[in-house]
Amino acid sequence: MRIDIVSLFPEFVAQCAAFGVVGRAAERGLLSLHGWNPRDYAEGNYRRVDDRPFGGGPGMVMLVDPLRASLDAARAADPRPVCVVYLTPQGVPLTQAKVRELAARERMVLLCGRYEGVDERLLATQVDEEISIGDYVLSGGELAAAVVVDAVARLQAGVLNDADSAEQDSFEPVDPAGDPGQLLLDCPHYTRPVSHELGDVPPVLMSGNHAEIARWRRQQALGRTWQRRPDLLDEAGLSKPDRALLSSYRASLGTVGDDSDG
Structure with a gap:
């Protein structure tokens, strides 16, 4: 280019x-x-x-x-x-x-x-x-x-060392199944050391269970978008699994309400 x-x-x-x-x-x-x-x-x-x-x-x-x-x-x-x-x-x-x-x-x-x-x-x-x-x-x-x-x-082919990096950025509309989805903020990221005076790495990221890791990352992306950029999140357009993840995220914060079956 x-x-x-x-x-x-x-x-x-x-x-x-x-x-x-x-x-x-x-x-x-x-x-x-x-x-x-x-x-x-x-x-x-x-x-x-x-x-x-x-x-x-x-x-x-x-x-x-x-x-x-x-x-x-x-x-x-x-x-x-x-x-x-x-x-x-x-x-x-x-x-x-x-x-x-x-x-x-x-x-x-x-x-x-x-x-x-x-x-x-x-x-x-x-x-x-x-x-x-x-x-x-x-x-x-x-x-x-x-x-x-x-x-x-950074979107030019061959620029990023990992081609998946751009696809997983904030605002990239791709859901876990690879289908076009909502625009979400990125999930949190961690690296070594596991334990630090500022906190520990979430255990799920070290579990080796890729399905659970993907689920956690999706939930964090949904939750962060709901908290920080609610204008991006069309909750009515979320799939039932995504609504359940977001409801669980809210519950972890003490937010009242469960719309996982809504």
């Missing part, structure tokens, strides 16, 4: 991508990142890339022409079809489903805004979609671009 970054600070995204999973993906030739700085395409002695907004108001707005030239150069660098994504709080939320969609593409250009944003005429004619990583405002799109790159890179 090829990802091009249009940014006034493309080296920032490149540095973020040089470590861990993304760095490994690049080393294995599974992902390539390329930066394009609009200032390189700006005219005049000062290579200006922004100007004051019409209508008044604070801040500056990024100019059309340097950004358009950057996008043209990025598109021309590879003949494969490419989708241009603008990182903005006004975009659609970045979900794991959206990440999977992006990861299936061969090419992608990530456009990073700065200041008060980008001239709307460029967005209307040169951008295919807009994505937000959350309901808050950053100084620029570079951090958001780094988030997208990391999330997409």
Whole structure:
């Protein structure tokens, strides 16, 4: 997969991508990142890339022409079809489903805004979609671009040492039978030592009984989602075994009510 970054600070995204999973993906030739700085395409002695907004108001707005030239150069660098994504709080939320969609593409250009944003005429004619990583405002799109790159890179085949790791992440809709299921948070994880001053590893994880371990992990995922992100959990849509697991989890916390037969 090829990802091009249009940014006034493309080296920032490149540095973020040089470590861990993304760095490994690049080393294995599974992902390539390329930066394009609009200032390189700006005219005049000062290579200006922004100007004051019409209508008044604070801040500056990024100019059309340097950004358009950057996008043209990025598109021309590879003949494969490419989708241009603008990182903005006004975009659609970045979900794991959206990440999977992006990861299936061969090419992608990530456009990073700065200041008060980008001239709307460029967005209307040169951008295919807009994505937000959350309901808050950053100084620029570079951090958001780094988030997208990391999330997409880890889904590329061969990037993770264990192919099952991505499938068991939070928000991956797969149930124990392998069928599409609800979006759940991940279960707790433990490693050595077994006993520690901060607590012990749950005995079930050392039992060697894989069916019981899977059941415990499913229950923990259901319980954590119910506690921390109830908006993700459609209890009416849970299977009867899942409702029983969640009811048992609630009972362990002293929560009143048993809907295992509901």
